[in-house]
């Protein structure tokens with residue numbers, strides 16, 4: 001009967017090799033990574049391969065565990081309700097970072113953890129100030145020589161926004177992984193512990209370097225550029241329109257795609273030089289729209305409004321004049337789509353060139369708000385603002 005590679009631990013070595021220089025058991029799945037492929041499960045040849053790979057990995061396994069900073073910010077992963085109750089009845093952001101870690105002993109096998117409670121909030125309470133605080137902290141941790149990567153626990157409701165902001169503003173190739181939970185730790189089949197272990201497994205793996213900020217949820221690895229929460233309840237709530245980058249298989253990241261757009265070290269944005277973000281509003285498209293909602297944002301002092309338009313970002317004909325006049329009031333209009341996927345095409349269903357409007361390409365309205373704010377910190381003409389959306 002074929003056994004899995006991880007069942008072959010500890011390997012049987014020739015006596016002449018002496019005692020194994022190991023101080024601990026290897027993280028589950030390391031052998032899988034090194035000797036990947038279904039054929040290794042069966043046959044003598046494959047057993048030999050596994051043993052040889054295992055011996056090669058000895059030096060790595062006896063090296064110190066990676067040093068990971070775990071930054072806790074709250075959310076459902078730190079939530080609690082009555083034990084075993086329906087998962088919707090709970091309070092988010094009540095369990096402290098150290099308790100969270102203490103409940104998952106597997107974490108200590110993967111990394112030397114340095115834990116801090118940066119915030120303890122429901123992620124709906126993330127303001128731009130808190131987002132800047134998080135990004136500054138993550139950048140400072142990444143800059144340290146004694147930190148090999150960062151894992152952030154975060155509420156799922158605005159996880160995609162925070163992750164994207166970090167993806168564009170933290171200038172580091174070290175792994176930065178965001179995770180959370182759809183159910184509190186007290187719920188039946190709570191997902192937080194497994195998500196945390198998987199996030200750490202991704203953050204500690206050498207293959208994760210330089211891939212930008214990642215969201216690890218439900219055994220999937222997503223790029224922060226694309227991922228969105230598309231379900232209010234289910235464990236598989238996180239989806240990327242172009243597909244996940246990879247999976248966590250037997251505790252090890254397995255990659256299937258690359259991120260095509262620039263991020264982190266190639267980004268023009270840098271959290272260490274950002275003091276504040278300009279105010280950008282967001283208006284949802286729907287039938288029977290009213291102009292007053294745009295005026296309310298103008299009165300609040302916005303520099304731009306993202307319009308999450310119907311279909312391909314179509315502006316109702318009865319609002320066109322009002323929205324064209326926004327430019328004269330010093331406000332940029334950025335056309336997005338409320339559909340959840342697909343590009344808004346410049347000059348396709350509106351005269352963007354004539355009106356001085358910007359289109360988001362395929363960026364979601366929530367992330368387009370952040371990209372617009374970042375773009376406005378460096379550019380103030382339509383052509384340059386448009387280029388930012390086509391680049392990132």
Ligand SMILES: NC(=O)C[C@H](N)C(=O)O
Nearest residue numbers: 075076122123155156157
């Ligand atoms: N699943 C969650 O984490 C939802 C929670 N309301 C939050 O975003 O903080």
